[in-house]
Amino acid sequence: MTMPPFNPSRRQLLAMIGQVAGAAAMYQAMTSLGFAGESGYTGEPDLQGPREGRRVLILGAGIAGMAAAYEMRRAGYEVKILEYQDRQGGRCLTIRGGDRYTEMGGHEIACDFEGDGYLNPGPWRLPVHHRAVMDYCRKLGVPIHPFIIKNNKAFLHSANAFDGRPQRIGHVEKDMRGHVSELLAKSLHQGALDDAVSAEDREKLLEGLRGWGVLDSDFSYSVSDDLGGVRGWDIRPGGGLMADRKPSQPVDLSPLLQSGLWEQLFGFNSYSFEPPMFEPVGGMDRIADAFAREVSDIVQLNARVTRIAQGEDGVTVTYEDGGRGGTVQEESADWCICTIPLSVLVQLDVDCSDAMQKAIAAVPYASAFKVALEFRRRFWEQDEGIYGGISYTDLPLVQIAYPSYGFLSDGPAVVQGAYDTATGGRTFTYSWSTMTPQERIDAALALGRRIHPQYDAEFMSGTSWVWHRVDWSLGCYGQWTEELRDAHYKTLCEIDNRLVLAGEHCSHIPAWLEGSLLSALDAIKRLDQRENA
Amino acid sequence: MTKRRILACIALTLMATGARTQEPPAPAEDTAAAQDTGTLLQRFSDDPDRFTQTDGEALYRTTCQACHMEDGRGDAGAGAHPPLADNPKVASKHFVAGVVMTGYHGMPRFGHQMSDDQVAEVTNYVRSSFGNDHSDPITPDEVADLRAPEDND
Ligand SMILES: Cc1cc2nc3c(=O)[nH]c(=O)nc-3n(C[C@H](O)[C@H](O)[C@H](O)COP(=O)(O)OP(=O)(O)OC[C@H]3O[C@@H](n4cnc5c(N)ncnc54)[C@H](O)[C@@H]3O)c2cc1C
Numbered sequence: 001m002t003m004p005p006f007n008p009s010r011r012q013l014l015a016m017i018g019q020v021a022g023a024a025a026m027y028q029a030m031t032s033l034g035f036a037g038e039s040g041y042t043g044e045p046d047l048q049g050p051r052e053g054r055r056v057l058i059l060g061a062g063i064a065g066m067a068a069a070y071e072m073r074r075a076g077y078e079v080k081i082l083e084y085q086d087r088q089g090g091r092c093l094t095i096r097g098g099d100r101y102t103e104m105g106g107h108e109i110a111c112d113f114e115g116d117g118y119l120n121p122g123p124w125r126l127p128v129h130h131r132a133v134m135d136y137c138r139k140l141g142v143p144i145h146p147f148i149i150k151n152n153k154a155f156l157h158s159a160n161a162f163d164g165r166p167q168r169i170g171h172v173e174k175d176m177r178g179h180v181s182e183l184l185a186k187s188l189h190q191g192a193l194d195d196a197v198s199a200e201d202r203e204k205l206l207e208g209l210r211g212w213g214v215l216d217s218d219f220s221y222s223v224s225d226d227l228g229g230v231r232g233w234d235i236r237p238g239g240g241l242m243a244d245r246k247p248s249q250p251v252d253l254s255p256l257l258q259s260g261l262w263e264q265l266f267g268f269n270s271y272s273f274e275p276p277m278f279e280p281v282g283g284m285d286r287i288a289d290a291f292a293r294e295v296s297d298i299v300q301l302n303a304r305v306t307r308i309a310q311g312e313d314g315v316t317v318t319y320e321d322g323g324r325g326g327t328v329q330e331e332s333a334d335w336c337i338c339t340i341p342l343s344v345l346v347q348l349d350v351d352c353s354d355a356m357q358k359a360i361a362a363v364p365y366a367s368a369f370k371v372a373l374e375f376r377r378r379f380w381e382q383d384e385g386i387y388g389g390i391s392y393t394d395l396p397l398v399q400i401a402y403p404s405y406g407f408l409s410d411g412p413a414v415v416q417g418a419y420d421t422a423t424g425g426r427t428f429t430y431s432w433s434t435m436t437p438q439e440r441i442d443a444a445l446a447l448g449r450r451i452h453p454q455y456d457a458e459f460m461s462g463t464s465w466v467w468h469r470v471d472w473s474l475g476c477y478g479q480w481t482e483e484l485r486d487a488h489y490k491t492l493c494e495i496d497n498r499l500v501l502a503g504e505h506c507s508h509i510p511a512w513l514e515g516s517l518l519s520a521l522d523a524i525k526r527l528d529q530r531e532n533a
Numbered sequence: 534m535t536k537r538r539i540l541a542c543i544a545l546t547l548m549a550t551g552a553r554t555q556e557p558p559a560p561a562e563d564t565a566a567a568q569d570t571g572t573l574l575q576r577f578s579d580d581p582d583r584f585t586q587t588d589g590e591a592l593y594r595t596t597c598q599a600c601h602m603e604d605g606r607g608d609a610g611a612g613a614h615p616p617l618a619d620n621p622k623v624a625s626k627h628f629v630a631g632v633v634m635t636g637y638h639g640m641p642r643f644g645h646q647m648s649d650d651q652v653a654e655v656t657n658y659v660r661s662s663f664g665n666d667h668s669d670p671i672t673p674d675e676v677a678d679l680r681a682p683e684d685n686d
Contacts, residue, residue, distance in 0.1 A: 084610075085610040085611075104600075104602075104608040104610065104614060105602045105603070105608050106608070124561075141680075173576025185588050214605060238559035267562060279635075304611055322613070323610070324609060324610060325613075340611075341639075342639065343610035343638065343639025344611050346638045347612050347613060349636070363639075364638075364639060364640060364641040364642065365635045365639040365640075365641070367599065367641065368642065392563045394581075395671070396574075396577040398583075405643060423583075423642065424581075425582065426581040426582070427578045427580070427581060427582065427583065427584050427595075427646060428577055428578070428581060429578075430596050430599050431557075431576045431577045431578070431595045434576060434595060434596070434598040434599045435573070435576070439573055442569075442570055442573060443570070443573055443574060444571075446574060465632075466599070468599050468600050468614075469599070469610065471608065471611050471612055471613075472610065472611040472612065473598075474612045474614070475639055475640045475641075479641065511540060
């Protein structure tokens with residue numbers, strides 16, 4: 001690919017420096033599920049408990065509902081959970097070989113994985129600053145191990161750049177750093193930044209740029225043994241009389257800029273994806289299982305809530321035992337904590353203020369999907385040296401995530417072969433969601449083999465998950481905008497007589513477990529204060 | 534290269550792969566399967582930011598079908614994707630086009646990712662399919678009139 005030489009104007013140059021130095025805001029906007037924000041967790045909730053016997057009814061046995069139940073019961077409240085599904089955990093789940101799930105529309109999702117690989121259809125990685133999640137994992141005994149969020153050996157790929165050949169993340173990153181350092185050094189030498197940088201700082205900056213960008217004595221970014229030690233080698237250093245080492249060749253600036261691969265790197269700058277990240281050993285549902293061990297004796301499964309009625313000093317919840325159309329039953333309590341996703345709740349009959357009704361009706365639910373593929377061998381490790389991490393592409397599959405467990409093992413292994421959410425604003429998630437389970441696998445294979453040609457020879461079976469075909473969430477997460485938050489968020493979270501809502505939709509950390517936990521902890525704290533007021 | 538061409542190339546490569554296997558006697562299904570995959574990939578828009586299908590059915594197949602299903606009958610469990618077939622609300626073209634543009638409760642909006650023509654096309658498709666037989670199509674101009682001012686970007 002030939003490109004015209006790139007001669008940036010001063011304005012372009014400064015814009016580029018801005019990009020390299022501190023475009024956190026932009027990175028965040030461009031990142032899937034990239035909601036940053038330090039968690040407001042302050043440790044175990046300090047509840048006073050009820051003055052006399054008090055009954056709390058919790059709707060939904062996801063992480064928010066189970067955490068609320070666990071803490072309320074410890075504080076002395078009598079607690080019961082009503083859950084629609086025949087399992088606990090809500091969106092926090094894992095599917096493994098042998099699992100079957102009938103999605104909306106009647107298609108059966110089969111998982112026939114033969115090895116011990118699995119798909120986490122929803123949550124799959126935990127930042128360390130999600131301190132509530134980390135603390136509950138510790139307290140409830142959920143072992144975690146590192147989740148490789150950034151692997152410099154994994155790929156960035158664009159169908160129309162570099163003849164469709166994927167590039168290594170580390171190469172793109174180091175080449176951009178080198179080129180930008182070179183340009184910045186050039187401007188400094190030309191005095192173009194004298195207004196912004198003092199003479200003393202200028203010398204320090206030049207010195208630093210030489211090391212940071214691996215520039216040569218002329219401040220140019222070019223092949224050298226030093227660069228080999230940073231960027232890697234075309235012929236790696238060997239032993240004995242093996243061939244002499246040869247440093248790798250950097251890619252020119254213009255083709256890199258034109259390729260769009262640089263932008264693909266920005267996702268890694270999000271605070272939410274700061275390494276190290278972690279995952280529960282054996283699957284994300286280990287967290288759900290740990291909460292379930294604590295509260296399953298007070299969970300009633302297969303109970304579809306249809307109505308929440310409020311009186312002066314209590315609530316009555318109507319539900320169908322056995323799911324839609326089941327036997328109608330009622331439960332009464334002093335307080336109700338409802339964690340049912342708003343997309344479903346808006347379709348139920350809820351006694352609450354008009355303002356809260358409007359808030360419940362205001363929030364659209366984002367789409368998201370995943371496809372997982374099992375292969376006969378770990379060709380990404382064996383052929384390409386990719387041990388864990390994620391490759392990104394501008395093809396509609398968006399990303400391929402390699403397992404952060406089972407390294408080097410023989411036999412089958414599972415990659416998350418396609419994943420996107422509506423956060424990125426791409427149209428692709430809807431298209432994937434329209435497909436039958438078989439079509440999703442076909443599409444993931446047809447697209448993914450452009451990045452990994454081994455797909456054809458090594459594929460065994462696949463499975464998938466489409467969040468808009470899940471009847472108990474009707475989507476992936478509550479897609480707040482700033483305007484919606486201004487208009488409705490506070491009302492949504494306030495206690496309405498005897499009812500309070502919780503769940504990821506009642507948090508500033510949507511689509512993260514931490515948001516569910518913090519919303520639950522805050523809701524029970526306020527209920528407990530109201531109880532003791 | 535535009536996105537459309539990328540996907541077209543992929544489709545062609547797939548078909549070429551199928552064709553190459555024909556040199557030793559051809560398993561006919563391979564070519565058919567490759568063509569099916571090519572058709573399947575057309576369900577993706579050429580532009581990640583906007584839907585690029587132009588006719589009503591193609592737009593339905595890449596958006597609405599996700600939730601309202603192949604046959605327009607939706608489905609219901611804990612919550613429901615309502616049917617667009619046998620639904621009296623579909624009698625109003627303004628209602629359907631409005632829902633498509635601004636969303637409705639949990640349903641996300643599509644107005645910012647579809648042109649007036651596309652909204653009209655998909656609305657008219659829904660109102661004349663799945664047993665619906667409403668003979669008053671909406672025009673792109675009428676869709677434009679329904680748009681919220683901030684939607685006109
Ligand atoms: C694709 C995706 C990726 C994600 N990635 C991450 C990640 O990497 N890390 C992370 O920390 N988080 C991630 N999350 C977010 C995390 O999964 C959620 O924030 C969390 O699981 C939500 O918990 P919840 O208790 O608020 O809701 P839910 O888990 O949805 O619980 C609600 C419960 O209510 C039940 N219910 C619904 N309707 C009724 C009814 N009518 N009657 C009775 N019960 C009902 C449901 O069955 C469900 O069990 C991701 C989510 C998705 C979808």
